[in-house]
Amino acid sequence: MNDVPVTGEWDVVVCGGGPAGVGAAIAAGRLGRSVLLVEMEQRLGGLISNANIGTFCDTPGGPIFDDLLARLEAVGAASVLINHQRYYPPGRWRCHPGTTAAVLMEMAREAGVNLLLTTMAERALIADGAVGGVIMVNKAGRSLARAQVVVDCTADADIAARAGASFVQGDPEDGRIQHCNFRWGIEGVHSEQLPPPEELEALCAEAVASGAIKPPDTIFGVDRDCFPFSRATGAMILGGWELQHVDPTDPHQTTEAIAQCQLAALQVVRFLREHVPGCEECRMRSAGIFTTRESRRIVGAYTVTAEDVLSGAKFDDGAVPAWFWTDMHDPAPGRSTPYPLEYVVANRPKPGDWYEIPYRCLLPDRPEGLLVAGRCISCERLAQGSLRVIPTAMYLGEAAGTAAAWAVEAGISPREVDGARLKRVLNEEYWQPPTYD
Numbered sequence: 342m343n344d345v346p347v348t349g350e351w352d353v354v355v356c357g358g359g360p361a362g363v364g365a366a367i368a369a370g371r372l373g374r375s376v377l378l379v380e381m382e383q384r385l386g387g388l389i390s391n392a393n394i395g396t397f398c399d400t401p402g403g404p405i406f407d408d409l410l411a412r413l414e415a416v417g418a419a420s421v422l423i424n425h426q427r428y429y430p431p432g433r434w435r436c437h438p439g440t441t442a443a444v445l446m447e448m449a450r451e452a453g454v455n456l457l458l459t460t461m462a463e464r465a466l467i468a469d470g471a472v473g474g475v476i477m478v479n480k481a482g483r484s485l486a487r488a489q490v491v492v493d494c495t496a497d498a499d500i501a502a503r504a505g506a507s508f509v510q511g512d513p514e515d516g517r518i519q520h521c522n523f524r525w526g527i528e529g530v531h532s533e534q535l536p537p538p539e540e541l542e543a544l545c546a547e548a549v550a551s552g553a554i555k556p557p558d559t560i561f562g563v564d565r566d567c568f569p570f571s572r573a574t575g576a577m578i579l580g581g582w583e584l585q586h587v588d589p590t591d592p593h594q595t596t597e598a599i600a601q602c603q604l605a606a607l608q609v610v611r612f613l614r615e616h617v618p619g620c621e622e623c624r625m626r627s628a629g630i631f632t633t634r635e636s637r638r639i640v641g642a643y644t645v646t647a648e649d650v651l652s653g654a655k656f657d658d659g660a661v662p663a664w665f666w667t668d669m670h671d672p673a674p675g676r677s678t679p680y681p682l683e684y685v686v687a688n689r690p691k692p693g694d695w696y697e698i699p700y701r702c703l704l705p706d707r708p709e710g711l712l713v714a715g716r717c718i719s720c721e722r723l724a725q726g727s728l729r730v731i732p733t734a735m736y737l738g739e740a741a742g743t744a745a746a747w748a749v750e751a752g753i754s755p756r757e758v759d760g761a762r763l764k765r766v767l768n769e770e771y772w773q774p775p776t777y778d
């Protein structure tokens with residue numbers, strides 16, 4: 342590493358600025374630690390701001406998440422949806438993604454977090470089995486950020502995997518992973534002039550059969566998903582193509598999927614403009630964004646199981662409470678949206694109950710000095726379907742950042758942090774079980 346310039350020395354370096362990463366960085370910053378947050382995109386918020394995901398699912402998100410919501414509400418950028426059957430309290434939040442990115446920036450600055458945007462965290466610097474910093478790459482080249490504790494919030498456990506931590510990916514049976522998604526949209530449609538749904542459906546089938554539209558090879562449910570209109574309402578909608586069998590950690594596969602989706606989107610627009618009444622002036626709203634629900638999951642000191650989710654398991658170090666259902670977008674039959682309410686109800690803790698995510702799930706088997714937070718923690722895939730949502734990801738980040746700060750303060754490894762204390766501070770002293778009024 343002698344040839345890599347050192348850019349600085351921090352107590353905690355957080356890799357990835359999604360919900361988990363900002364939660365971790367703000368938590369450690371608020372506890373007085375020097376923090377560097379490294380994010381490869383231009384905004385904070387991860388999928389919220391990079392993919393315009395503005396729905397925060399109904400499960401608690403922790404103190405930092407609640408602070409975020411209060412600030413968003415105050416600038417008219419958040420509202421809550423209550424549907425007692427489908428959404429457990431505190432309800433489902435709809436937030437403006439761009440404003441969320443800006444508010445997160447404000448919160449990170451206030452917490453004294455140092456930021457490096459447009460910078461990729463490449464891998465950990467390891468000496469004697471412990472992490473000593475992170476090698477980063479950006480327009481200025483490669484550099485080293487020294488750290489006492491590193492928190493991997495890259496969503497794909499990039500840093501942990503490259504540091505030799507054990508991980509799994511996909512279903513144990515055949516390695517299949519949840520659908521990736523290509524989010525794109527159409528604007529300029531005169532909905533009132535659209536033909537009835539069955540006619541649109543026939544046109545769609547014809548367009549694909551004639552080769553006018555070549556659906557991406559990996560599209561899930563070509564008959565259902567290829568054309569961007571709702572079967573339920575007949576309205577032209579923001580399309581999101583579900584893609585199966587794409588490994589998001591394989592750049593060749595993701596590149597091919599993105600290329601095929603962009604070309605197909607263009608063909609759809611051309612076809613609509615030429616053949617479908619009401620679409621003569623339509624156009625693509627964006628070039629489309631490829632998103633991932635699932636990739637690597639570390640094998641930590643404990644693995645959250647689907648049974649833990651459904652039975653409402655509690656743990657001495659259960660720092661993060663959660664109760665979202667096991668929402669899988671999976672190619673296996675019967676395991677994809679749209680889910681009926683009965684499925685949702687049967688696949689979450691009982692009303693008024695919750696499960697806890699132990700701190701141990703954030704601790705990879707190796708190296709020392711590393712924590713992992715967000716959707717890539719140690720869990721079974723069905724459990725990941727529940728805990729990957731935005732509020733829980735931020736709560737997990739807050740737990741990791743708090744533990745990192747305590748470890749630095751005490752001069753110990755994150756593995757030695759008292760998980761029961763973390764549970765007391767972040768869980769028991771903070772939130773109330775869901776009530777229904």
Ligand SMILES: Cc1cc2nc3c(=O)[nH]c(=O)nc-3n(C[C@H](O)[C@H](O)[C@H](O)COP(=O)(O)OP(=O)(O)OC[C@H]3O[C@@H](n4cnc5c(N)ncnc54)[C@H](O)[C@@H]3O)c2cc1C
Nearest residue numbers: 357359360361381387388398462495496715716730731734
């Ligand atoms: C199509 C889709 C729809 C969804 N809908 C919802 C929804 O409605 N409600 C909900 O609550 N959840 C939803 N989710 C799930 C949720 O958005 C994610 O699971 C959640 O954002 C995970 O948070 P995270 O911080 O772990 O990862 P991310 O949000 O992915 O953030 C990871 C961050 O790390 C950065 N990064 C990655 N690698 C590196 C690196 N090596 N160096 C530096 N930076 C790096 C990324 O740029 C990103 O900013 C959806 C997910 C998808 C894919």
